[in-house]
Amino acid sequence: MAVVLKPLAPVDAIAAFELRKGNLAETFSWQDFWQEEHATSFTVAKSAGFDILKDISDAFERALKEGRTPAEFARSLRPVLEAKGWWGKKLVEDPLTGEIRPAQLGSARRLQTVFDANMRTSYAAGHWAGFERNRKSRPFLRYVCLLDDRTRPAHRARHNLVLPIDHPYWEMWAPPCGWNCRCTLQSLSQRDIDRLLAEGEKLQFEPPQDTYRNFVNSRTGEIVRVPDGIDPGWAYNPGRAGYEARVNKAVAEKISGASPELVTAAVEERVSSSAFERFVRRPQGAMPVMPISPELAGALGVDARVALLSAETMVKQLARHPEMTIEDYRLLPAMPAKATLAVTDGPLSVVLIRLTGGRWLHAVVKSTKSRKAAFLTSYRFTSEDRVLKLLARDGVRIVLDRRED
Structure with a gap:
């Protein structure tokens, strides 16, 4: 009896893609998504306005798991894409400008590019x-x-x-x-x-x-x-960006339902890692940097356990506050527990102030409009005078005050 040997499925590559397929994002141009944004999302240029992303991602996932060829991938997709009108050259509207312009939608060559790019980044x-x-x-x-x-x-x-x-x-x-x-x-x-x-x-x-x-x-x-x-x-680095996105997801899953102490420990572990040091040096993706305490969650009205620091914000931090060191950033997980003051600054924003070592640290955490996520949007040193001016502003509400402690 002949024994048929089947190659093992690329488990790590499949796991990397499964993270991305959970976030389908319609785009008009390949420049709408830039570099490491692809580590957490799946998109295809000119997909905006067409219901085709799930079809393409499902077909690619099958190809990845079953070892299908580019030709098999394209052959399985073409009838579906043609039926939905996403094939050949057509006039389409650019959602950014409203301009109507000719564009190449589906084609054998485009599907080859989609297959190749996603296969190589998943394997990376x-x-x-x-x-x-x-x-x-x-x-x-x-x-x-x-x-x-x-x-x-x-x-x-x-x-x-x-x-x-x-x-x-x-x-x-x-x-x-x-x-x-x-x-x-x-x-x-x-x-x-x-x-x-x-x-x-x-x-x-x-x-x-x-x-x-x-x-x-x-x-x-x-x-x-x-x-x-x-x-x-x-x-x-597509490989590292995909790997880091998986680690961040694992952190989020680890803290789901965990006690505040375990949430803080998980975030501290991430911020103390060499991966965080690389992120500060050259930002890619996002990093969990601060646990959301019950007081902070209540003030923001947010359904999230941690605040994230995005690559975009980190780039701004490096440009605007080059004086901040890696040691300063590693103080972020302790900010909610050790904050001297916490005040609301608008319906979606909380400012945390901490006096440590004779210096005042100033961190701003904002909720997304959906209230499903929170991001650190600013982190710097400030002065006592500026803290007093912040407290004197109209609409500012004190959430916690430990100045007498």
Whole structure:
């Protein structure tokens, strides 16, 4: 009797995609979602106004779990997309401007791009989960190219680059580094490196010098610097972003129904991690940074256990408050419990003030309009005079006051 061996499903890659498929986001342009935003959401450009995202995500999930080819993925989808009018070139409305313009909707080529990009980012996130599990025994990563006539010169120049897993270079140069990029990362032990060198492999231990170009995001008008050799929108670490999104989800699930003490402990563990230090250095995604105490939840009217710090806010923090150190940010989990003052500043915002070591810390937490989530929107040092001016403003209500303690 013949034995048929079936390959094991890529469990980590599937888990990474399952997180994204839970947040379907219609967009008009690929620039509407930027870099690490893809770690927590699934979107397809020109999907706005069409009910097709769940069809595409379900088809891709089947392809990922069952090892289907791009052709099988496209073949299963085409009849569904055609029936819903999402096929060929059509005039569509840009929801940002209201402009009617011709656009390419579904096509075999577009579905190939959707398949390739999502497959490679899902596998990258799965691989990074393995890198983290094995980092003690395999603390190095190796950049590996497929060396043929399709290899981009900038990617070829990085073939066999070996650096520690925490090296800042991987914050941008982590495959996939663009559309249809076939490069990957491989984890290595010191013994692996010694063996490769003994076999005559030419490894690099210093990254090539990067050069940059300007790219204008036509949707936002923002000008960003993109390394030469990386496509716009890919200058981040897709694998780590997907892995970190899974960890943050696990933290959220861990604290669901937990006591305030366990919530605080979970957030403190996250903020004390090397992952948080990387986030502060180069923001990607979001991080849980502050437990929502019962008093804070009541003041915000929010149904959330933790406040998140988004990459967008972290970028603003770095620009506006460069004096804030990693040690200062690691004081955030204790803010609700050790706040000297907490006051409301509008229906969705609470300001926490803490006097510590002779200095006043000022943190603003805002609820989303849905009251389902809360975000830290500002964190800085302030002065006693500014605290008194805040208390004197119309509409400000004191939630807690420990000044006499």
